[in-house]
Amino acid sequence: MDLKFVNVIILGFGFMFVFTAFQTMGNIEKTILDSIAKEDSNFTGDGYTSLAIIYTTFSLCNWLAPSFISFTGPRVAMLVGSLTYTLFMLVFLFPSNWLLYLSSGILGAGAAITWTGQGNFLARCSDLSTISRNSGVFWALLQCSMFFGNIFVYFQFQDKEHIDAATRSMVIGVLTALAVLGIVFLAALRPMEDNSVGTSEIQRQQQQHRTGWGSAVYALKSAGQLFITRDMLLLSVAFLYTGMELSFFSGVYGPSIGFTKKIHNTPKEIVGLAGICIGAGEVFGGGLFGILGKKTTRFGRDPIVIAGYVIHMIAFFLIFLNLPDNAPFKDTEDISYMDPPRAWIALLCAFMLGLGDACMNTQIYSMLGGVYVKNSVGAFALFKFTQSIAAAISFYYSSHLGLRAQLGILVVFGTIGTACFCIVEWAVKRRQRESPEDSRTVSQDSRSVSYDQ
Template identity: 85%
Template sequence: MDKKFVNVIILGFGFMFVFTAFQTMGNIEERITIIESRSFSKVFLSHWKFSKLKTLLDSIDKEDNNFSGDGYTSMAIIYTTFSVCNWLAPSFISFTGPRVAMLVGSLTYTLFMITFLFPSNWLLYLSSGILGAGAAITWTGQGNFLARCSDVSTISRNSGVFWALLQSSMFFGNIFVYFQFKDKEHIDAGTRGMVIGVLTAVAILGIVFLAALRPMADNSIGTSEAQRQIQEQRTGWGSAVYALKSAGRLFITRDMLLLSVAFLYTGMELSFFSGVYGPSIGFTKKIHNTPKEIVGLTGICIGAGEVFGGGLFGILGKKTTRFGRDPIVITGYVIHMMAFFLIFLNLPDNAPFKDTEDISYLDPPRPWIALICAFMLGLGDACMNTQIYSMLGGVYVKNSVGAFALFKFTQSIAAAISFFYSSYLGLRAQLIILVIFGTIGTACFCIVEWAAKRRQREETPEDSRTLSD
């Protein structure tokens, strides 16, 4: 394996360990009281946190009368700061480079988890804000580093391999916590300390992997002497300001505005399968004798679809590069539309709100259909995201920092909006919105991809003539 691909694998393992720890902590931070309360903060950050377990924060609150920290408020601070700081991430990375940015960002994840060992309202919310900023530079740095490790022929493979490793984080931590919290009505201080300690150690292991990444040359810099001189003149604050302006100019270009529609869809479907679909199954009482137990299996099936899709596109990277990104995105679109249709048939319209005896068109609702749909949601998401990564790291290699920052900004805004309306709209209305944005977003992505193919065909004859001369 070449040095670049080894870096991609190390990057994937680093993120897998860091997010095994963080996502597990997020899932146990607040037990779901989803959508029984219509407040924005609770719906915004639900994810699929159904559990019979006492919440971590609730357990701390019962032992410490001075602590009243709220998990939903904490997560709201995280994602609000994350959205805003995506605009500042390119400037930060212009100072530090992507490797240092990812290390600094991953340290904020670890700091956030350690704060649970020292319960304090102000410390919880302060660390949440710091984490939001750290997440912005972490993900923007990851996209830029992935682009540095790739070229036109390898970006699809590398995106798939990274995605498969990242999504593996959905399994390990939650299995560990399940057995640690099993049959516990109250999470005592000893159990909390042990779980937080183990998750912190896992996050530190991820940081060690990220620290092991080897430097890669910035492939956004031109090779001519004039281009190198221009780059050398942009140092310090001048480079940071240039990065911010460059991201702003990129955002208003025709192709990026089209891609933003696809970014919006990924945020909407992310919020649906992570915050609406699982609870909808859990609230549908006729689907199973103990419907809430299926929710855990739903998360596993979503993760299996994500890992399968990422692994498949990693293995078939060369073939997918030859045929383009649009067939995979269209495949993901078709898979999602099929899943939405089956969900429409299987779950009642009021399923997202509360326990219900209602049915949709299938009587009784089928749990195996619900699990198949979960796998399809994960697989379709992998189709979309791996090819967006491939697009941004390939077509936008000259400004990959700005491109990935805009992607995460748009995606997080869309997720926030969809979490908000999910507390007011029934399941069918939400599915209609997803179908509309999925159709438009897929079409917009294909338009940009076809334009990129056309430009590549136009440039190839000129390169050939130059070589022959």
């Protein structure tokens, strides 16, 4: 294996361990905090509010992430950002309202530089022929975090209606240790040359002046210019949907199962199983598209995105039939159209949510890392900005809207977002046929424009 692919593997393992901690905690945070509140009447911290703060800060800080990375480079940015995930884990050992929300805000800022650095580093390790493979391999490794973390949670929460302090401490301690292990892997990454530098004389002259604050200002300006292009505005609708469905499966769906008392004798343990199934779907999808990376590059990304859309629509319909409308809020004896609710349907839907998410995200990574290679930092920052602002809004309305209203919003944005992604993909294919030598730039109104200019 060449050094670039080795770096992709190390990057995947680093994120796998860091997000074994965070994604598992996101899946159980509402359950954990409700258990703490039952023991401590002074603690009123809310899981949905915490997650909303994370993604709000995440979205805003994405505008500054390119400037930060222009100073530090992607490797240092990922290391600094991953430390904030570790800090967030530790806060749960010392329950406090203000500490929970403060650490959520700090994590949001760290997440912005972590994910923008990851996107830029993945692009540096890839070219047009390897970006689909590398995106799929990275995604599969990353989503193992949902699989392994929730297996651990399942056994820890087994036969427990209330998550006691000793169990919470055990879970949090193990997750924190895994986050530290992920940081070790990220520290082992080898430097990669920036492949976003253009080849023209003008581009080389511009690059020489991008130092210090000039580089930071240029990074912010180029991200803003990229955001208002036709293709990026269309892609942003797809990004919005990925943020909404991310918030649903990572923070709402698990607690909704755990609060549905008629689904199982001890529904809290099903939360861990649902996380495992989501992770299995993510890993299967990422691994499949990594193996078929060259074929997806040849035939296009749109068939996979459409398949992900169909999978999600089926899952949403089954969830609508299986879980009661007030399931996201508290323990309930209510039912939906199935009496009693079926645990196996809930777990099947969890797998489908993960598989559909893998379809969407691997192809977005492939699009940004392959087509926007000349401004990958800006492209990934805009992706994470749009995705995280949608996730933040979703977590805010998750505290107020019932399950059916949330599913309706997902159906509408999923339909529009998939259509917008396909429009951009078809435009890219057309430009590649008309002008193969410009296949690594994206144009507005069908004219090739390099974003380094």
